[in-house]
Amino acid sequence: MSSQENQTDQPSDLMSQLLDAALLHVVFDGWSEATFEAAIADTGTNPVLARAICPRGAVDLALAYHRRGDQMMLARLAQSDLSALRFRDRIAAMVRYRLEVADDKEAVRRGVTLFALPQHAAAGAKAVWGTCDAIWTALGDASDDLNWYSKRTILSGVYSSTLLYWLGDDSPDHQATWEFLDRRIDNVMQFEKVKAGLRKNPLLKPLLAGPEWLSSQIKPPAAQDDLPGRQD
Incomplete structure (x- = not known):
């Protein structure tokens, strides 16, 4: 495809083309x-246009690869019926x-290495947060206070640790x-059960009234772009 043809593409289409080309070189x-330069050359994209779409070069392509995985996850959910599962099992399924x-484990591994670097750590954390937000939102989370943040923070820890385990797992079908x-x-x-027990304790309940009121005053972002970790 010529650079002249690419200049008429929509930015999302061009990003997808660059990403597909980059995946052949990431390994x-x-x-x-x-x-990034190899992806530009392989697609015949105008370098100026490519830089306009991906100001940070391959970092933006790595983030696009992560977002593609989130979209594929949601597409798979749309074809599944989790209604018979307990809520904790729905989260595990997601x-x-x-x-x-993520059919290219090496691309994921390279992404983990990239976002472990201090200069890219915030972008990596935001990507993981976005995944966990997508999971909770898809499962119908309606929290409107501090719980909105705590759910996503806790799931971010679960997801990140499981991802690292998965990268090193060679068991059949990743059963481990x-x-x-x-x-x-x-x-x-178990932690949630402890919290519920504290709320039911008549001696501790008055002590929790203040923190719970404060929690209710903290609201989730008004829009996706307001997610914590946004880079302006």
Whole structure:
């Protein structure tokens, strides 16, 4: 495809083309400048246009790859029926869907390495937060206070630890990863049971009134762009 043809493409289409081309090079060069330049060359894209769409080069392509995985996760959910599952099992299923749609483990591994760098850590944290927000939203979370943040923060920890385990898992069908995920979610559910017990305790309930009132005053972002970790 010529650069002249590419200049008429929609930005999202061009991003997808660059991403597909980059994935052929990530295994060798990671999410690097070399990969970005190779994607530009392979697609015949005008370099100025490519830089306009991806100001940070391969970093933006790595983030696009992560968002593509989120979209594929939601598409798989749309084809599934989780209504018979307990809520904790629905969450586990969503995390499993998210990992299973990542068909290029080496691209994911290289992304983890990239976002472990201090200069890209905030972007990586925001990407994980976005995944967890997508999971909670898809499952119908209606929280409108501090719980909106705590749910996503806790799930971010579960997702991140499970992702790292999955990267090193060579068990058949990643069975060891799914068992690890179940244990992490069990830990979270035990914590929630403790919180519920504290609220029911007649001696502790008055002490929790103040913190719970303060919690109710903290509201979630008004829009997706207001998510914590936004880079202006």
